[in-house]
Amino acid sequence: MKLHVVTFGCQMSAADGGELAAPLLARGFRAAQAPEDADAIVLNTCTVRQHAEDKALSLIGRLRPWKEQDSGRVLIVAGCAAERLGGWIRERFPYVDLVVGAKSIDDYPRLVEEALAAKFDALAESAAAFENIPSALDPAAPIGWSSAVVAPVTIMRGCNYSCSYCIVPSVRGREVYRPYETVLAEARAKAAAGAREILLLGQTVNSWHARGEDGRERRFPELLRAVAAIDGVARVRFESPHPYFFDDALISAISGVAGAGDHVHLPVQSGSDRALTRMRRNYSSASFLSLVERIRAARPSIELSTDIIVGFPSESEDDFSRTLELAERLRPTWTYAFKYSPREGTESAAMSDDVPADVKEERLSRLNALCDRFAEDALKARIGRTVEVLDESGGYGRTRDGLRVKWGSPARPGQLTTVLATGVAKRTLLGESQ
Ligand code: SF4
CATH class of the missing domain: 3.40.50.12160 (Methylthiotransferase, N-terminal domain)
Structure with missing residues (x-):
């Protein structure tokens, strides 16, 4: 079967x-x-x-x-x-x-x-054969998704926020955190099965906290360090953090962790304070940029990526220009930009979806043109340099700061390898193994 x-x-x-x-x-x-x-x-x-x-x-x-x-x-x-x-x-x-x-x-x-x-x-x-379904675990069955070089570990479910456009809290419920020891056990098992990079996942992943078996409360920075210390783990990443929980303890923790200290995905959604308030994001553009400055002060070479929504209800040209300004200061390595569309059951679905479709489309293409330039600059800046790449699937992998790299032989899945970047094609660095 x-x-x-x-x-x-x-x-x-x-x-x-x-x-x-x-x-x-x-x-x-x-x-x-x-x-x-x-x-x-x-x-x-x-x-x-x-x-x-x-x-x-x-x-x-x-x-x-x-x-x-x-x-x-x-x-x-x-x-x-x-x-x-x-x-x-x-x-x-x-x-x-x-x-x-x-x-x-x-x-x-x-x-x-x-x-x-x-x-x-x-x-x-009705006389069909039941024996097609073996009842015991077949030792030859692939362990599948848990054996990847990059292994996801979900550390929490749900979300306690109520961003006005987002359906997640109503379909996933309030936050539930997996116990500290359970997360570490899963990360250890995946490392033992060949994973070299652990991707910690949660809707607001850095809000995770849980009491350990010893009764002591753990917060996300401690979990991050503990996962990074597991034998065989070369890199740890996490997605997606909420800016609100990105405190100095986390900035200090990422500084000592390969992967986490090299690239962070930090969703901003808009550069307009009026839009951020209507989205109920609980931060302003100034506090977001101040967080970016603190992260960059601690890790000057860090790459940041982000999510942005264009055409949120009542978004004016002025609101959108503030998003462009914020993007200019953030210079994201890559950007997931989307046109707003209302989701039934969310708070924003009751707002008038009043930005015309062609205006949304035009703003999205302006934003993408700007962000594509930042993405291309980040890739071109590597040409002529050697980069450390984790080989994910034989000649394809990512740098510590999350850039995609493709090179020829030798392929060593699961190994860290040094690649000389020689060119760029389709958002990917091309290179030669050193
Ligand atoms: S956008 Fe993220 S933080 Fe906001 S409600 Fe949805 S899942 Fe929660």
């Missing part, structure tokens, strides 16, 4: 893909490279933008013939869109075997067991 996981959305969603696969892998499923080869498909959905939700729903519809060809096939829909639209999905697509929302991920293994048992009991009664 083969399993294919399709993930829509962010890094956290991608990390959840591993957890969603785990109970099926433990049941003996093996990874299928393509959906058409699979006996089970898990759709890990996203609802942050309408486009992501539409793509997932369209795929569920297109999977109907695949599902109907063989009654033994399993289709599971999980994640954030499943949380928001669960009842509707069950009604609209009755051939889906299991719908599990993001808030129920802790219950997911049990729900999968129940759904498989119900399905295959029913099939067994």
Whole structure:
């Protein structure tokens, strides 16, 4: 039996893909490279933008013939869109075997067991073969997503913020932190399985805190240092921090950690204080830039990347010009810029979506043109220099500050290698191994 996981959305969603696969892998499923080869498909959905939700729903519809060809096939829909639209999905697509929302991920293994048992009991009664599903863990089954050179470790779920445009708090719930020892155990296991870089994930990852087994409260900077000290871990990164929790203790901690001290993704969303207030981001452009200055004072060579929304309700040309000004001062190495689109159930959905589509489009292209220049400058500045690259997949990897690098042989997956940067193509450094 083969399993294919399709993930829509962010890094956290991608990390959840591993957890969603785990109970099926433990049941003996093996990874299928393509959906058409699979006996089970898990759709890990996203609802942050309408486009992501539409793509997932369209795929569920297109999977109907695949599902109907063989009654033994399993289709599971999980994640954030499943949380928001669960009842509707069950009604609209009755051939889906299991719908599990993001808030129920802790219950997911049990729900999968129940759904498989119900399905295959029913099939067994109708003379179908049950032995296709081995009940014990197959030692030959790939450990899959946990064996990557770069391994995600989710340290918290949910979000206590209420950014006015964001659906996450309503589909993922309030913050829940994984225990200190559990996070370290998972990071150690992934390092032992070959991971060299650990990516700590959470919606506001740096708000993590938890009491250890000794009763002492740990905060994120201590966790970061502890993960970096694990044998075999060469780099640690984290995504996405909230500027509000980026204090001096964290700035000091990142300074001593390879990866975390070389690149930080710091979402700003807008450079206009009026827009930031309406977005309920809990910082001003001045306090954000002051944080950037403190980080750069501690780590002058650090690269920063960011997220920006254009065309938020009532965004004026003046608001947008402040975003451009902030981008000029931030000079992000890369930028995820999006046109605002309202999400039902969020506070901003009640505001008038009054920036015309062509204005949003025009602002997005101006912002992208500016940020593309910063991205290109960062890459070109490396040409002629040697960079340390973690080989992620044989001749492809990233520098300590997160830039993509491609080079020829020799390929050494999982190894740190020195590469002379010789050129740039499609946002990637080209180089020669030294
Ligand atoms: S911090 Fe804001 S944008 Fe990020 S997940 Fe929470 S509510 Fe959404």
